[in-house]
Amino acid sequence: MHIEPSFHKRYHKALRDTAMLKAVKNGTGRLRGQRATAIEGVGAERWMEFRNRAEAIRLHVIQHLDQYLEQLVDNVIKNGGHVCLAKTGEEAVQYISELAKKKNAKTILKSKSMVSEEIHLNPALEQQGCNVIESDLGEWIIQLAGETPSHIIAPAMHKNRFQVADLFNAVSEEKVSTEIADLCGFARKYLREKFLGIDIGITGCNFALADSGAITLCTNEGNARIISTLAPTLVTVMGMERILPGLEELTVMLSLLARSATGQKLTVYNTLSTGVRNPEELDGPQEFHLVIVDNGRSKQLGTKYEKILNCIRCGSCLNACPVYRNIGGHAYGWVYPGPIGAVLSPLYQGMDKYGELAYATTLCGACTFACPVKIPLHDMLYALRNDKVELEKTGGLVEDMTYKGWSAAFASMSRYRFSIGMARRFQFPLVKAEKIAYGPPPISDWLKHRDMPALPKKFFHEIWRDMKKDGKE
Amino acid sequence: MKASLFVTCIADIMYGDVGKSVVQVLRRNGVDLDFPEGQTCCGQPAFSSGYYKEAAIVAKKMIEVFEKSEKVVIPSGSCAAMIHHGYPILFANDPIWKKRAEEFVAKCYEFSQFIVDILGITDVGATFPKKVTYHSSCHMTRILGVEEQPKTLLKNVKGIDFIELPYFFDCCGFGGTFSMKMADISGAIVEEKVENIIGTGAEVLVGSDLTCLMNIGGRLSRRGVPVQVMHLAQVLDQGGGKNAY
Ligand code: SF4
Numbered sequence: 089m090h091i092e093p094s095f096h097k098r099y100h101k102a103l104r105d106t107a108m109l110k111a112v113k114n115g116t117g118r119l120r121g122q123r124a125t126a127i128e129g130v131g132a133e134r135w136m137e138f139r140n141r142a143e144a145i146r147l148h149v150i151q152h153l154d155q156y157l158e159q160l161v162d163n164v165i166k167n168g169g170h171v172c173l174a175k176t177g178e179e180a181v182q183y184i185s186e187l188a189k190k191k192n193a194k195t196i197l198k199s200k201s202m203v204s205e206e207i208h209l210n211p212a213l214e215q216q217g218c219n220v221i222e223s224d225l226g227e228w229i230i231q232l233a234g235e236t237p238s239h240i241i242a243p244a245m246h247k248n249r250f251q252v253a254d255l256f257n258a259v260s261e262e263k264v265s266t267e268i269a270d271l272c273g274f275a276r277k278y279l280r281e282k283f284l285g286i287d288i289g290i291t292g293c294n295f296a297l298a299d300s301g302a303i304t305l306c307t308n309e310g311n312a313r314i315i316s317t318l319a320p321t322l323v324t325v326m327g328m329e330r331i332l333p334g335l336e337e338l339t340v341m342l343s344l345l346a347r348s349a350t351g352q353k354l355t356v357y358n359t360l361s362t363g364v365r366n367p368e369e370l371d372g373p374q375e376f377h378l379v380i381v382d383n384g385r386s387k388q389l390g391t392k393y394e395k396i397l398n399c400i401r402c403g404s405c406l407n408a409c410p411v412y413r414n415i416g417g418h419a420y421g422w423v424y425p426g427p428i429g430a431v432l433s434p435l436y437q438g439m440d441k442y443g444e445l446a447y448a449t450t451l452c453g454a455c456t457f458a459c460p461v462k463i464p465l466h467d468m469l470y471a472l473r474n475d476k477v478e479l480e481k482t483g484g485l486v487e488d489m490t491y492k493g494w495s496a497a498f499a500s501m502s503r504y505r506f507s508i509g510m511a512r513r514f515q516f517p518l519v520k521a522e523k524i525a526y527g528p529p530p531i532s533d534w535l536k537h538r539d540m541p542a543l544p545k546k547f548f549h550e551i552w553r554d555m556k557k558d559g560k561e
Numbered sequence: 562m563k564a565s566l567f568v569t570c571i572a573d574i575m576y577g578d579v580g581k582s583v584v585q586v587l588r589r590n591g592v593d594l595d596f597p598e599g600q601t602c603c604g605q606p607a608f609s610s611g612y613y614k615e616a617a618i619v620a621k622k623m624i625e626v627f628e629k630s631e632k633v634v635i636p637s638g639s640c641a642a643m644i645h646h647g648y649p650i651l652f653a654n655d656p657i658w659k660k661r662a663e664e665f666v667a668k669c670y671e672f673s674q675f676i677v678d679i680l681g682i683t684d685v686g687a688t689f690p691k692k693v694t695y696h697s698s699c700h701m702t703r704i705l706g707v708e709e710q711p712k713t714l715l716k717n718v719k720g721i722d723f724i725e726l727p728y729f730f731d732c733c734g735f736g737g738t739f740s741m742k743m744a745d746i747s748g749a750i751v752e753e754k755v756e757n758i759i760g761t762g763a764e765v766l767v768g769s770d771l772t773c774l775m776n777i778g779g780r781l782s783r784r785g786v787p788v789q790v791m792h793l794a795q796v797l798d799q800g801g802g803k804n805a806y
Contacts, residue, residue, distance in 0.1 A: 103745055410732045414749040448743065450736025450750070451609060452699035470650075473611030483611050487738075491607045495615035498570070498601045499622045508574050523782060533741035537748030538779030541575055548573040548580035552596050555584065 091421060095444040099419040108246045112238070112416040115245035120407040122351025123458075130347070142344050143462040145337045146398035149329075153389065153397075156298040156331045157380070163301030169363040169376035173328075177207030177383045184290070184323055185212050187377060191321055193218055193287035199305065199312035200224040201292025202401060203325045203381050205237060205423045209290070221282050223311040225275050229255060238417030238425065240403040241349045246416050279311070289319025289373070293326035294400075295341060296378070299334040302362045303378070306345065306355040313359040322363070322373035328380050329397040341400060348402040348460040384436030393468055396431055398461040405465060408458035411448055420445060427455035427465045434472055439480070446472035486530075505549070512543040562680065563593045565630035567623070567669070569637045570602035571771045579771060582798035583636045583672060590682055594634075599626040603635075605643040608651065609737045617651045621658060624648075624665045632679065633669045636794055638701020638770045641671040646704045671701060673711040673769060673793055683713050688800025690720030694763035696754070696777065697729045698770035711769050711793050718796060724761045728753075735776040751780045758788060765789045767796055 092098050102108065127135045149156055161171045174180035188196065196218050198204065210220045210231075222228045229244040230237060232255040237243030244252070253266040256274055264274045291312050295304040303324050305312040316322055332338050346352040365372030388394055406412045406426030417425030422433040422442060430449060433442035446469050455465040477483040483491075497503045518524045519542040527535055534540060546554075564587070568580045587594050603623060604616035623644075627633050635641045648662040676682050695712055702708040716723050734740065734750025741747075754777055758766055766781075766788050768774045778790035 099743070099746060103749060410734060410750045410753075411743075411746055414746055414753075447739065448746075450699070450732045450734060450739050450747070452732035452736065453703040454699070454730075454732065457703055467650075470609065470611070473609075474613050475611070477611040477613070487610060487612070491610060491612040491615040494607060495612075495618045498604075498619045501599045501601060504570075504601045511574075525783070530741050533744040534779075536744045537751065537783065538776065539782040540779055541775065543574060544577055546577050548568050548577040549596075551577045551581050552584070555581070 095419070095421060095448065098421060099415045099448070102415040102419040105416070107248060107251070108416050109414070111246050111248045113413055115239070115242055116407040116413050119242070119350060119403070120458075123348060123404060123407070124351075126347040126351040126353070129353075138340065138344055139460055139462055141340050142400075142460055143398065145332065145340060146400075146461045147395070149331055149333065149337075150389070150394060150397045153329065153331070156333065157328065159298040160296055160301060160331055161378075161380075163298070164363060164376075164378050167301045167363045167376075169301070169378055172377065172379045174379055174381050174383070177381065180207050180325065180379050180381045180383070181209055181212045183377075183379060184209060184325075185216060187321070187323065188213055188218055188288060189216065191288060193321075195282070195285050196220045196288045196290060197223050197282060197286045197315050197319065198227070198290040199292060199307060199315050200227050200243070201290065201325050202237070202240060202423060203292060203327050203383075204290065207325075207381060207383065209325070221279070223279050223283070223309075223315065224307065225272070225309060228275065228279065232256070232259065236418065236423065239406055240401050240424065240426075240428070242403070246418070283314050283318055286315070286319050288321045288323060289315035290323045290325065291315055293324050293330055294345065295330055295332045295338055296324075296326055297334050297338060297360075298331055300362060302360045304338060304342075305359040305361065306342070306357070307359075308350075308352075308356045310357045313357050316359060316361045316373070317371045319373050321375045321377070322361075323377045323379060325379045325381060328382050328385050329399075344460040345400055345402050348404040348458070388435060392471055393431070393435055395463050396428075396435065396468065398463050399428055399432075399459075400461060401428075402460055404458040404460060405455035408454040410450060410452060410454070415448075420448070427469070428463075431465055431468045431472065439472075439476060443472070443476055446476065505547075508543070508547065512547075515543055518542075562591065562632070563595075564632040564634050564675070565627055566594055566596045567600055567603075567627065567633050567635045567640070568596070569635060569640045569771070571775070572636060573601075575775065576771050576792065579636060579792040579794055582792070582794040583634070586676075586685060586687075586794055586797045587634065590676065590680055590685055592634075592680070595630075597626050597630065603640040603643045603647075604651070605640060605647065606737060608643065608647050613651055616647070617658075620648055620651055620662070624658070624661050627665060627668075628661075630668065632675070633665075634672055634675045635669060636672040636769070636792065637772075638671050638698045638705055638707060639772065641669055641674075641707075642700035642704040644669045646700075671705060671707050671710075671769065673714055674705070674707045677710040677713060684717035685714065685797045686719075686800075687797045688719040689796050690722075691765050692722040692724060692761075692763045693765045693767055693796070694724045694726040694758060694761045695729060696726060696733060696758075696766060696768045696773060698768060698773045699730075699732050701769055702730065711767075714793065714797060715767060719800065721796075724763055726761055726763075727757045731757075733773045733777050735773050737772075740776060747776075748780075751776055755780050755784065755786065759786060763788060765791055765796070767791050767793055769793050 172183040222231045226244040239245040363376035412426040430445040524540040604620040607616035652659040734747040
């Protein structure tokens with residue numbers, strides 16, 4: 089999938105894609121509605137308690153990340169697994185590619201993993217001749233379409249059932265109808281057969297438990313559980329921050345994750361897997377590899393953005409975001425869209441590449457309030473903008489001039505009153521019936537979609553003076 | 562009770578009438594109100610764009626202007642939120658100004674918050690027999706935490722037919738410079754808001770933030786939708802009130 093380098097062009101393309109926008113509005117509308125119902129069920133106060141606890145757990149883990157990582161790695165190895173600590177995405181891809189070569193793997197089945205999308209794992213494996221199949225329904229749909237996920241938990245949210253039927257019919261021998269039940273039925277049958285010939289299974293990781301080395305996988309389709317049961321060689325790819333101390337913390341996170349993501353009380357399948365099978369066990373992998381990916385994460389530790397590592401990838405901030413709802417996920421450009429993506433992309437991939445995303449927000453704060461682990465997303469968006477101004481010494485030429493001029497004028501009442509007086513005097517060519525509908529840049533941008541009231545005959549400070557004169561003071 | 566009005570730049574420049582209504586409503590309800598000279602803007606435009614230094618220059622000026630005020634009333638949720646949430650960030654590393662900012666923050670109230678929480682009044686005695694809906698602005702509800710006060714005041718207006726706006730908590734798409742920088746996304750968001758407003762069948766849209774109202778009102782005007790847009794103070798100023806002049 090070709091990705092247009094300019095955010096401006098990407099979102100304009102999105103704004104023209106009416107089918108996609110309709111699907112995204114439906115999808116996000118449903119998810120946030122379900123979430124709201126779930127929270128109502130819990131009660132606002134208790135929900136807040138839950139969030140506070142979850143935040144505290146995540147903060148604690150991130151503050152002691154080195155310790156927990158060490159404990160996790162020790163336990164995975166004790167359980168008979170192998171661990172790869174990958175500093176970069178390339179290192180992780182290389183490790184898995186070499187493993188696939190060594191195993192002479194033909195068929196690789198995957199369950200949903202955003203980190204694998206982040207490090208571009210599939211193309212690398214495909215290039216060396218592996219048949220990589222996504223087993224999560226949404227992931228499989230976008231794989232068939234040759235696209236990337238547009239939503240963290242619903243990767244094919246941007247597609248409607250007609251588009252999905254077209255994709256399925258391209259690989260199906262019999263005609264698949266556009267009915268949801270038929271579509272699901274076909275996907276189930278098609279993918280089930282693939283599970284049997286599996287050489288390597290690759291899963292993501294919702295949470296890794298440090299005290300046992302167990303990997304928690306949450307799916308509604310059960311596909312990750314099948315993979316972790318059937319694959320002779322199992323690879324789990326995880327972001328280095330996705331750790332919890334143990335089961336007690338997991339129970340809190342699981343109930344928050346499900347409710348925030350889809351409004352479910354609990355995800356349908358919650359699988360805890362400790363890696364390789366014991367000699368007396370009949371199933372489970374014979375070999376287990378845990379690939380822990382840094383790829384820009386550790387450099388957030390100790391910075392004002394550290395809390396971004398609290399994220400549990402529930403997708404709730406996407407559904408809450410008015411910008412996401414109106415442009416969909418692909419416009420953001422990197423794997424993680426929405427508010428979390430607008431913060432993560434510049435932090436992990438660089439301001440030069442994704443700095444624009446810090447401006448792809450109305451700063452309404454809906455994301456921060458939707459976040460189950462209380463990441464102050466909108467504060468971080470402010471901070472990123474400030475970083476741009478301070479570190480790059482410019483927020484753009486026009487902006488630099490505007491705000492320097494603004495602060496000079498607005499720090500002094502006389503200069504302020506003089507400037508607004510001038511504006512009132514010279515607005516007349518633009519005013520018609522007390523409003524402005526056409527004008528030069530930059531107000532032309534405002535006027536594209538709305539009118540602007542003309543500056544009135546009297547400013548408030550003049551009205552105040554008159555009120556005083558009238559003896560109403 | 563003594564209080565000072567921080568009318569905000571948007572009200573001073575664009576909506577003098579709103580300022581006038583604020584004054585009238587507060588005075589009718591027993592407030593001894595003054596309007597300190599030297600006030601301009603809370604600094605939000607620069608702060609939101611990442612220009613903290615420039616914002617701090619103007620913010621310091623406001624702190625000085627209101628130094629002697631006992632309480633400060635602000636008819637704009639986002640400006641009040643800027644002071645409460647933004648000033649501590651601006652002066653986090655400046656102990657002297659941090660302290661002065663904290664003192665300022667502690668006495669700043671949004672208009673409806675001041676009436677309900679400080680004056681303890683939930684019915685100002687206004688009359689407004691119209692079908693009305695209310696847009697909850699983002700910074701006022703989420704950052705300042707003032708959500709119910711304006712609605713309480715509205716619902717107690719005599720003759721009013723209050724209809725809850727679907728998705729009242731959704732952003733209107735203004736977002737400061739966002740509305741110009743990403744005009745087309747902003748346009749799509751405000752269109753959703755306008756559709757929801759039309760759906761209520763309300764004659765009047767009320768809000769507590771003039772920039773949001775300018776955005777929504779501008780879209781309504783462009784589409785020729787005959788919904789009137791009013792600041793809460795203008796509604797509370799209707800029908801004389803109990804201590805009308
Ligand atoms: S930032 Fe918060 S709301 Fe967004 S995906 Fe992460 S945990 Fe969920």
